[in-house]
Amino acid sequence: MQPINATLCSPSDFMGWRSLSRDFLNRQVEANTIHWSIQEPDILYTPQSERILPNASSPLKIPRFFGRLMSAVFASSLPDRFDRLYRALEHIQTHGEPSTKDLQDFKQVAAEVRTQILALRNTFPENRILDWQIIRTDYPPQLIDSQIGPLGRLRTAPWILLSDARTLCWDGQDYRIGPALTDTPLSDADLVSHAQQTATATRANAHWHGLGTVHVTPTDHDTCQVQSLPALRSLAVDCSFCDLCHHATRTVFGEGSQEARLLFVGEQPGDQEDLQGRPFVGPAGQLFDRALQEAGGDRHEAWISNAVKHFKFVRKGNRRIHQKPGSAEVHACAPWVAAERRILSPKVTVMLGVTGASALLGRPVTVSRERSRLFTLEDGSIGLVTVHPSYLLRLPDDDAKTREYIKFVADLRMAISALA
Template sequence: MRVVVLPRIGTSEAWRAEARALAGEGVRPEDVSWSRGEASPGLLDGMSAPSGTPRTLTVPRAFPNFADAVICHSDPERFALLYALLLRLQDRPGLLADRADPQVGRLRKLEKAVHRDMHKMKAFVRFREVGAPDPETGRRSFVSWFEPDHYIAEAMAGFFTRRFASMSWIIATPDMGIAWDGTRSELIPDPPRPPDGEDAAEDLWRTYYANIFNPARLMVKAMQSEMPKKYWRNLPEARLIPDLIASAPARVDAMRAAEASEPTPTAVAVARRRETDMDLFLPRNIPGLAKEAAGCTRCPLHGPATQTVFGEGPEDAPLMFVGEQPGDNEDLEGRPFVGPAGQLFDACARKAGIDRDAAYVTNAVKHFKFTPRGKSRIHQRPSAGEVSACRWWLESEAEVIRPALFVALGATALHALTGDGKGILKRRGSFERGRFGAPVFVTVHPSYLLRLPDASKRAEEEARFVEDLAAVQEELGRLVA
């Protein structure tokens, strides 16, 4: 049995080096025992492992980022599972996109759990100032304590040093601490938990939270899902939550009973432009927005269309694809990207290593625009006014999903996301600044590929589209690392 003990700092790099060496010797997955930090007792290190076939490794472009995320998980079998998958990839390069494979499916769940843990760390780290500012530089020092489910501190160091570069700080977790002094970062194994205490900023934070808390939108289960109770003891605003929940019904009744004030001219104009009655008490999540959008009459497209076709996907999706509008199949089924273009999109996404189930897909326009021709309905491109009228829904989806990266599929989506859809073929493959915070990757809509009459040209453009999606997957790995 070959025993491999990986270091706690630099675990991913060490795993890759060990995996290459083991594969080069032809060591089989079942003949390796992996651990992090210390070897399991009772194992016989140094015994020659039964040999398989020596391999020279090649991996898909998406594998390194995928493996880095899985290695951060706390599952003790993650290293062995990854090594077994690595060897299988040599014979099946497209295996990583096979969501039906049990091993890939299990590893995808580990990857998703790590990304969710990283998202929670970004959302729930709260700094507390300690000591006085440095008399020479004026730099202030802060500490924070966070308890992740997985070993994500090293992977998150880059994010926090970029985000809080102007101050000195330590983020301590039970496994690893991140320290930043303004010039360099350092990882500290088993850091002590900072002493309890408060600073003036925590009072300001509680005041802010109390004022933005909307009792009319309260959904306790959804709130606890997004902000699990395990984090509450380290959040200054958490002590307010029980009283805010208890007082919410009375506050809602008071809001309803209060006499309405005269609206401003601007508010009247905005309401007229929207031209729809929205239920302000619907939850601000995707099902609530979809229910709200079902009665949308913002533009004339709602008349001939069968139904509103809203986006779908997980609300914590790091990746959001935006197309043009639903087609004939989507209009009848009420789901996005289920027609021929959607099926082609799914196939290309699999080749690029993108997990469609982990992404959110939607359209810039939510109703099908068409011209009747006999029994057929021929697609028509939405006008700028129709895209503008539907931007409210796209913006609402973006606020809920908060993806790390948008992908504009076609000129209409690019216009909706950036304000300019011109010259898409020249801009294809680039990352641009969007309206909703996260960067926007520019590529064509898969329906463009289907309309190409020449088979060889279509194959060439399809391969290029897969390359575009692979670049998306690669950039996403950097953004969520």
């Protein structure tokens, strides 16, 4: 059989590789006749472009777990990864299942890629830092591009990612892709401007469709092993412990000081939290900030989190209406809060509302009966139950709101005094 040249538009061209591979498999083209190469077209970084690829249907049923391994191998630095992946498909076509050797090899490569992805995510600052952030990395472009979606969910505030092969710009809404910067201006402001001019390819450029996102699906075991809050946040991006992950925009992880001795645990993110990727930034969060300040506290010195990390809602027209999380969702999310408490080892934990209190105490809680008193938690630290600030917003009249707000501030003051 005559040699076949299979040309991809970039090292990240998963869609191109998949389309060509399906076509080759349908035509029963042998792996040893295919020469895989990369040739960047002139229109690779234009804002818009079309692309014609073979439209062959998939001749194979690939096990889902093996498909995930293949995505990770594609994002790896293996020089022969295109060929090895095609040979794996060829084996499935002949034998009906992946080979034992492919399984072993791909699992090892996927583990290495997973470690690299988490390390890349760890370099991204929290969303409370609102100005443009510049992240430099030396990871290969295919690994970087496999994380474009997750990185946008991880950090909603704007960022620029620079590598030897790629420039990525995220403006808080969407991303643009460009080649590596050849000139590096001295000031950060000039660098951001230069990067924005360089990264010109948008989602409308078909050469950047289907990049083969690699998800790092966490397990309970992972949450028990992580030793830092940034690493835990990086892992939580792909949380799928319950079905809420399929509807919410992103995981909303805790934020604050990594040296915090005071931990606040609420119920779940709301609409604004889900959009901004930060806990307690909506109307209830603004009321909480004001009350905490009046009590003598500082949000930046505490750690603010929720018992459930995804927004549960129902749609009503264009609005997303908050829904109380169920016990199954609270239980599924428990490893995240447990890991936050293990890493922080706070002296005082304030439970805001029924869900936050029940999640931490592991039993039904009546807030009106248990609020406004300090008690000892199982680990020997101090706990305090109070209302959730959203409760204050729902009160029917101004007098009731004033009375309850004063009590809420007093509860927060009690928790802060317990730190001494």
